[in-house]
Amino acid sequence: DTAVSQTPKYLVTQMGNDKSIKCEQNLGHDTMYWYKQDSKKFLKIMFSYNNKELIINETVPNRFSPKSPDKAHLNLHINSLELGDSAVYFCASSHEGLGDTIYFGEGSWLTVV
Amino acid sequence: QQQVKQSPQSLIVQKGGISIINCAYENTAFDYFPWYQQFPGKGPALLIAIRPDVSEKKEGRFTISFNKSAKQFSLHIMDSQPGDSATYFCAATVRGNTPLVFGKGTRLSVIA
Numbered sequence: 001d002t003a004v005s006q007t008p009k010y011l012v013t014q015m016g017n018d019k020s021i022k023c024e025q026n027l028g029h030d031t032m033y034w035y036k037q038d039s040k041k042f043l044k045i046m047f048s049y050n051n052k053e054l055i056i057n058e059t060v061p062n063r064f065s066p067k068s069p070d071k072a073h074l075n076l077h078i079n080s081l082e083l084g085d086s087a088v089y090f091c092a093s094s095h096e097g098l099g100d101t102i103y104f105g106e107g108s109w110l111t112v113v
Numbered sequence: 114q115q116q117v118k119q120s121p122q123s124l125i126v127q128k129g130g131i132s133i134i135n136c137a138y139e140n141t142a143f144d145y146f147p148w149y150q151q152f153p154g155k156g157p158a159l160l161i162a163i164r165p166d167v168s169e170k171k172e173g174r175f176t177i178s179f180n181k182s183a184k185q186f187s188l189h190i191m192d193s194q195p196g197d198s199a200t201y202f203c204a205a206t207v208r209g210n211t212p213l214v215f216g217k218g219t220r221l222s223v224i225a
Contacts, residue, residue, distance in 0.1 A: 098208075
């Protein structure tokens with residue numbers, strides 16, 4: 001029974017397209033995150049939500065828009081995809097908020113061609 | 114202030130040997146230091162973590178050593194096995210205040 005699940009796992013799309021990645025956690029956690037892992041494996045936080053409220057919004061192009069319909073879901077929508085957006089996007093959650101142990105999903109591998 | 118510097122970038126260790134990965138930080142407010150393990154095609158998973166009130170924590174073959182005055186902490190993997198081959202990330206945070214800040218990762222290969 002997957003704790004943090006995200007779909008799709010693989011996504012290949014053309015430049016300029018709009019795409020979404022969905023994430024759900026069944027851990028009952030209050031805080032959810034989106035992390036980006038680039039080709040060099042560097043993990044960088046993009047957004048964090050606590051009980052559906054945005055609490056972290058790092059320096060991310062406004063083409064990226066997160067949406068949290070409830071505290072178990074955090075989706076990521078990306079407009080006008082660029083080649084540089086190619087990366088692995090990880091959804092994650094934590095029980096008590098910022099700084100608590102993070103549980104990651106298996107990642108969504110986005111390739112922009 | 115928010116950086117965590119991790120070394121080496123990659124590491125090759127013989128089966129049965131000791132793998133050592135080091136991290137250094139600047140922010141003295143950090144109070145929680147976890148290590149994550151990531152296998153290819155998977156998300157990072159918590160391996161072991163330490164708070165700065167202890168100098169060492171051991172779980173099986175994995176040990177974190179923590180040096181508060183030097184602002185450094187390290188992961189030791191004893192009796193390294195091929196199944197330990199993965200990317201390891203150190204991280205640091207101020208609990209309840211900041212998100213985890215990750216090091217750049219160390220790719221460990223354990224060869225037979």
